[in-house]
Amino acid sequence: MSAQPLAESLVQSVDWLAVAPPAIAAAAGLVVLVADLFLPEARKPVLGWISVAGLAVAALMLLPLLDGDRGTFCVTGATRACSYTADHFTLVIQFLVLGGALLAALLSVTNLADDQRRVPPGEFWFLLLSSAAGAALLPASRDLATLIVALEVASLPAFALVGIRHGDKRSSEAALKFFLSSVTATAVSLMGISFVYASTGTLYLTQVAQRLPHVGGQLHTLAQAGVVLTLIGFAFKTAAVPFHFWVPDTYVGAPLPVAAYLSVVGKAVGFSGLILVTVVAFPSYADVWGPALAVLAALTMTVGNVGALRQQATRAYSAVRLLAWSSVGQAGYLLVPIAAAGYAKDPQKAIGSTVAYALMYGAVNLGAFAVAAVVGRSRALNRIADYRGLYAANPLTALLLAFFLLCLAGLPPGVIGLFAKVIVFSSAVDAGLGWLAVVMAVNVVIALFYYLQWTALLFRAPEGEPARHRVPAPLTAALALTGVLGVALSGAPQLVLRFAATGLF
Numbered sequence: 001m002s003a004q005p006l007a008e009s010l011v012q013s014v015d016w017l018a019v020a021p022p023a024i025a026a027a028a029g030l031v032v033l034v035a036d037l038f039l040p041e042a043r044k045p046v047l048g049w050i051s052v053a054g055l056a057v058a059a060l061m062l063l064p065l066l067d068g069d070r071g072t073f074c075v076t077g078a079t080r081a082c083s084y085t086a087d088h089f090t091l092v093i094q095f096l097v098l099g100g101a102l103l104a105a106l107l108s109v110t111n112l113a114d115d116q117r118r119v120p121p122g123e124f125w126f127l128l129l130s131s132a133a134g135a136a137l138l139p140a141s142r143d144l145a146t147l148i149v150a151l152e153v154a155s156l157p158a159f160a161l162v163g164i165r166h167g168d169k170r171s172s173e174a175a176l177k178f179f180l181s182s183v184t185a186t187a188v189s190l191m192g193i194s195f196v197y198a199s200t201g202t203l204y205l206t207q208v209a210q211r212l213p214h215v216g217g218q219l220h221t222l223a224q225a226g227v228v229l230t231l232i233g234f235a236f237k238t239a240a241v242p243f244h245f246w247v248p249d250t251y252v253g254a255p256l257p258v259a260a261y262l263s264v265v266g267k268a269v270g271f272s273g274l275i276l277v278t279v280v281a282f283p284s285y286a287d288v289w290g291p292a293l294a295v296l297a298a299l300t301m302t303v304g305n306v307g308a309l310r311q312q313a314t315r316a317y318s319a320v321r322l323l324a325w326s327s328v329g330q331a332g333y334l335l336v337p338i339a340a341a342g343y344a345k346d347p348q349k350a351i352g353s354t355v356a357y358a359l360m361y362g363a364v365n366l367g368a369f370a371v372a373a374v375v376g377r378s379r380a381l382n383r384i385a386d387y388r389g390l391y392a393a394n395p396l397t398a399l400l401l402a403f404f405l406l407c408l409a410g411l412p413p414g415v416i417g418l419f420a421k422v423i424v425f426s427s428a429v430d431a432g433l434g435w436l437a438v439v440m441a442v443n444v445v446i447a448l449f450y451y452l453q454w455t456a457l458l459f460r461a462p463e464g465e466p467a468r469h470r471v472p473a474p475l476t477a478a479l480a481l482t483g484v485l486g487v488a489l490s491g492a493p494q495l496v497l498r499f500a501a502t503g504l505f
Contacts, residue, residue: 015072028054029129036122093139107257174253189233195226237270260369290342301332340431367482389462409451419493
C-alpha cells in the first residue's frame with residue numbers, strides 16, 4: 001500500500017514556460033548544428049544571425065515569467081522540493097547571462113567574418129549556444145545534481161571555444177590551462193557534493209539547509225568536509241585567488257568575443273552557483289564560509305588590481321591582459337557582499353548588492369571588450385599603446401571606452417560604477433567587516449590609476465597618422481547597446497538595486 005504514495009511523490013511536474021529560456025538557447029544550438037551540415041560555405045554567416053535571434057528570443061521569454069515564482073521538476077511528499085525554480089534571482093541572472101551571450105554573439109559575427117579560415121562557424125555557434133543554455137540553467141538549479149550538471153554544460157563548450165582557432169598555439173595552450181583548472185574544480189565540487197549527500201540523504205538545496213544542522217556523530221565531520229570541498233570547487237569557478245592563474249592566458253589565447261563571454265557570463269555562472277550553495281544550501285555554516293570568502297575577496301581584489309597595474313603599455317596583448325587582471329579584481333568586489341551575507345541579519349540584501357554589481361559590471365565590461373574588438377581589427381597585437389590617439393581617429397568609440405573605463409573605476413560620469421561600489425562597500429560595513437571595507441577602498445584607489453592612465457591615453461596626440469578603425473554593423477550594435485545601457489543606468493542607478501535585490505529567493 002505504501003508503494004503508491006511513494007510513486008506519486010516521485011512524479012515530477014514540468015512547467016515548459018519556466019524552462020523556456022535555457023531550452024530555446026539549446027534548441028537554437030541544435031538548429032545551427034543541423035543547418036551547418038546543409039548550408040554551402042558562402043551561406044555560413046547565416047548561422048551567426050540564427051544564433052543571435054535564438055538568444056534574443058530566449059531573453060524575451062523571461063518577460064512572461066515576471067509575474068511570480070514558478071517551480072518545475074518537483075517532488076511532493078512531506079515537503080515539496082523542486083529541481084528548477086524560476087524566481088526573481090533566477091530571472092535576474094538569466095537576463096545577465098542571455099544578454100551577455102547576445103552581445104558576445106554580436107561581437108562574434110564580425111570576428112568570424114575576419115577569421116573564417118581558422119574558426120569553423122558551425123561548431124563555434126553550436127558551442128556558444130550550448131554554453132549559454134547551461135549558464136541560463138544554473139541559476140534556476142535548486143538541487144546539487146542539477147547545479148553541477150548545469151555548471152559543466154556551461155563550462156565544457158567554453159573549453160572548446162577558447163581553443164577553437166586552428167593552428168594557434170596560444171589558443172591551444174589557453175584551452176588546456178582552462179580545461180585543467182576547471183576539471184580540478186569539478187572534481188573537488190563533486191567530492192564535496194557526495195559528502196553532503198552522504199551526510200544529509202538529499203540533494204535538494206532547501207532540504208540540505210534543513211538537515212545539515214542536525215547531522216551528528218561521525219557524519220558531522222563528513223558534512224564539514226563536504227561543505228568545505230564544495231566551496232573550494234566554486235571558488236575555482238569564480239577565478240578567486242589563488243584559483244585565478246588560468247585567467248590572463250585564457251583571455252589572451254581565446255578569440256576576443258570568447259574572452260568577453262567568459263569575463264561576464266562565466267563570472268555570472270560561478271557567482272550564482274556560489275550564492276546558491278552558501279546562502280540557500282549552507283546557511284548553518286555561515287561562520288565557516290563567511291570569514292573564508294572575506295579573506296578570498298581581499299586577496300582576489302588585491303592580486304587582480306596589482307596584476308593590472310603591472311601591465312606594460314607596449315607589451316603584446318597588454319590591453320586584453322589588463323582587462324583580464326581587472327576582471328580578477330572585480331571578482332574580489334563581487335565576493336564582498338557574499339561574504340557579508342555570512343554575517344548579516346538580512347542575507348538577501350547583501351546578495352542583492354552582488355547581483356546589482358554584476359549587472360553593472362556585465363554591461364560596461366562587454367562594452368570595453370567591444371571597443372577592444374574594434375581596435376583589434378587593425379592592430380592585431382592589441383596593446384594599450386595602440387589606443388593612443390583613438391579620439392582623433394574614432395571620437396565616438398574613444399568616448400565610449402572612456403565612459404566604460406570610468407564606470408569600472410567608479411568615477412563620474414560613470415555614476416553606475418560609483419553607485420555599485422558604494423553599495424558593495426556598504427554591505428561590508430553593515431556586516432561589521434570594517435577591515436574588508438578598508439582593503440576595498442585601497443584597491444579602488446589602485447584601480448583608479450590604471451583605468452585613468454588608459455583613459456588619458458585615448459585623448460593624447462597620436463604618433464604619426466591616426467589609424468582609422470572601420471566599425472561593422474554587428475560591432476556598432478554591440479557598442480550602441482552597451483553604451484545606451486551604461487548611460488541609462490548612470491541616469492537612474494537606483495533602478496538596478498531595486499531590480500536586483502527585490503525578493504531574490
